[in-house]
Amino acid sequence: MKKVVVNPQRCVGCMQCMIACATAHSRTQSLFTAALETPTPKPRVHVGAGLCGDGFPNRCRHCDPAPCMLACLPGAIHRDPELDTVRIDPDRCINCASCAMACPFGVIRYHVDPLGPPGKTVAVKCDNCVDRRREGRIPACVEVCKSGALTFEEMGAAMKRQTDAVARSVASEVEGKPAIPAGVALHRALRRASWEMNQERKENSHEG
């Protein structure tokens, strides 16, 4: 299954993905009219400042197991198996921020969402553009990213495992002896993530 892959070393910090994401999650779906909507559509991908002031695109990793999902009080977060996407049901969400305390990537925001119940503050994050995908379109952030920082490709099983390792390390599921702390998994995953940032994605280049 194709996934959005983040290559932060290529990010030029232009924030086009944020604009495209906000537009894709607006009611009117057009850049010009979306800006006039109330509530203002907000992006679900966040470009922050990296280590040297460079751009750092950050979005939901759709972890498995997903720490946010385990922490959610009313059970508002579920996995949509069709696109392997972790989704939040805004009708069930009670805005308790338990998921903010659980997400190791810090990608969830809380506000009224144009696509959610009117006037209700809810947890909002990347939904892998499920609606666009059902129409055969690729995620909005990828479509607009010209620098190759966000790409849409088959995610190697190895890469996916590393992402999940971060999630598992905080979901308290470490197999083996207690002497192997979760920290090792997170540390390895962070190292791996930085390696990914600095390398070409060789292991994926042969996949379509």
Add this chain to the structure above:
Amino acid sequence: MALDYVIIGNGVAGIQAAETIRRLDRTGHITLIGDETHLPYCRPMISMALEGTIDFPALTIRGPDFYEANAITPILGERVAAIDVDGRAVIIGGGRRVPFHRLLIATGADPRPVAAAGLDLNNIHYMRSQDHVRRMLASIDGARRATVLGGGLVGFKAACGLLRRGVGVSLLIGSGHPLSMQVDDEAGAMLLAELRRRGLDVRVGAAVAGFEGENGRVRSAALKDGGRVDCDLVVIGKGVRPALDFVPRDRIPVDLGILVDARMETGAPGIYAAGDVAEAEDIARRTRWVNAIWPEAVEQGRVAGMNMAGRQVAYPGSLSRNVIRVFDMDAMTAGVVTPDDDGLYEVIRERDAGGRLYRKLVFREDRLVGFTLINRIEQGGVMTALIRSRLPIRVSRRRLLAPDFNWSLLLP
């Protein structure tokens, strides 16, 4: 041979364990014994039912087909009276024995009783279950003034819920600010100010001696300092204690909670414990601790379930953590919040000029072991992950305090 799994308690730890066992073992028999007859529900949300922002069905976290779909035999409305450790059976009402190969004790906690005169008056409630809240709501009509005892999570949520219902509330707390187990003095003072601004009558350093009533109904609370608070509804939220009366302490070692190892197994082989009733190693405090919170109950239930079904999984330890939204103020805390002044810890803080933001990080050696965030809590999960992973912090500590902090700043 199919194994007999017995789970005591149909709270979240129990149901997580049951589901996990079923995923790993399709043929074993799972029996779930619980004294609450409702469908599995979200306990922390009962205060929202009190408040009136959701109705009772919305508390449900598993559908009516839960037991059937997972091939679980429920025994509901029954309390376990004893465990026969050598005979491998639990004993329920009427002396009925339910045999087990693997047992999970997930009985949660009970409200800590208070010692005060006049507790037999009507309209004095604990708040632990749906039924408690139903009873409170039945007596709320005509109630004009409520007194809530205890500034912990439960007392605090009860007070806010009643206030939102339009009932005047006096919150009596023994310490200097609410949530004294969760936040430090500075964050506590910010919470206290916010609550008072919203019209809550908070009395700090207050202790109740007894209740007085008329025609069997409570009318006032008498304070130990001689003062009185008028009230026609009382909620007692003075903390909880693990529900383990039926546990044979000579066979299953108990401290405050039931002692468990990293696989959630008790001192008695094949018998496990998880959730509010269990006492596991605490990652941040580096000692055993009962962390009676929802996300721990979820994870401990899962880890117990995996190990019971034969998949060896070690739990890295528990971590106290809470996130609370108080009207317009958000507070998130985890791990060591107010460290002992013994030189082991290093604390760094930051506040903004407007008094809206407060952030405090607690380090021990090169590890993050605790934090307090008031507002701007979105990155709290990254910090929680840092504590739980015990990752040495190699970057500047100040950088973690920056409002625009994100996890890329941690990369080696």
